[in-house]
Amino acid sequence: MKTLTIDAKDIHYTPLNQQIRKAVAEGVKEITLNNILGQRFIGDGLKGDDVTIIVNGVPGGDLAMFMSGPAIIVHGNADHAPGNTMDKGRVIIHGSAGDAVAHSMRGGRVYVRDNIGYRGGIHMKKYLEKRPILVVGGSARAFLGESMAGGLVIVLGLGDTKPIAEQGVGSGIHGGEIFVRGPVDPLCLGNGTKQAPVTEEERAMIRPIIEDFAKTFGIDAGPLLTADYTRIAAVSARPFASKYTLE
Template identity: 45%
Template sequence: MKRIDAHNLKYAVLNELVRQAIAEGCKKIILDGVCGQYYIGCGVAKPVEIVINGVPGNDLGAFMEGPAIVVNEDAQDGIGNTMSSGEIIIHGNAGDVLGYSMRGGSIFVKGNVGYRACIHMKAYKEDISPTVVIGGCAGAFMGEYMAGGTLILLGLNRDKKRLTGNYLGTGMHGGAIFVRQGVDETLCSNEVILSKPDDKDMEKILANVKKFCSIFGYDCDKIAKDEFVKITPKSKRPYGNLYIPGP
């Protein structure tokens, strides 16, 4: 195990220390005093665990393949940008564009997320498919241009706050979004349809809710008894009418 004090370190210096620790064969790295440093875990392709005490900056875990990253506080924008595999756990809130172009692996967020969560998230057949579970609420454009994968929104801190922002699923053409306790249809884009999850969907939902609860200490039975709404695209080419037809 390697412990690194990140206080007053520039992001490039901190990331070089992390890379050195991984090259030395460390399986677990603890970063203390993180405050906005970018690109932590970016491009790492080793099965290493990185524990972050503090608030990491943008693009945490971007392009990563295999690591497990645990953030014990909030995190900023672009978490899991184009990640291929591995796991990111956020014990607080996350910023905008969570899981942007995410291709595999999983992200679990205890709290709220900002705008455009899971924009361009995608999957490869049934073999490689990302999963994102958000415990709180989300901002506008959640699931924008989503092409694959699974997004589960639990709204555990909903109270009187809107569960999502406007334009839910804009341009969505693949994957599925599952929302606990209903969806305000006026917030949804015209490109999606709402339905009831089938038995196979519920198996997937319950498996991920169970894992979420084991991570963050929630009562799985209490959450699982509530109804979920399934959001899927109407078409795989929602804007096909805007393209010039070929010869």
């Protein structure tokens, strides 16, 4: 297997990403990026189901945007919008991430071991067999799942913080579903949402995803699998229908 290690210290993101794309085009299957500090757009638009990028440091915004296939593993935190409009692949973040994680994501998986900022999962979409998945190990800030049109978000609330403690969860949602470990204060829900305890069928559906997340980060899956979960979804597939008039 062809591999490549790049020392990214003091390299601007444009030539860095040019090096990455060139390496993938030449058949490199594993790229290790050391000393990453804020470089944006890493992995954007890359294709290849057998390509892995290992990021040691803190990548900048829009990590893996439009990516279709590769895996990106971040040993550190990540800035805003990792997985933005991602089509396929995996983003594994061994830390926390900023706002708009999985923004408009179309497929693949984003796993964040710790916490995320505001508007995680905003505008996520599902198309045919492609169902984007975002799993957050810690907590999510306000407006989680805003305007979701499809996909799946799971928030596990590991550690001492509540998984959800702020307003606007699912605001404008009209597709997809959000699962939260434990109860959710109704005051945190956005307009047009409903919540209910998970059914056995829903529990069976999320089980392999939780097991995969736990295995990825070396977490004991047992307590997560037996815990109670709340499912949050849209009341209507057309939440804004009353805002328009037909003539």
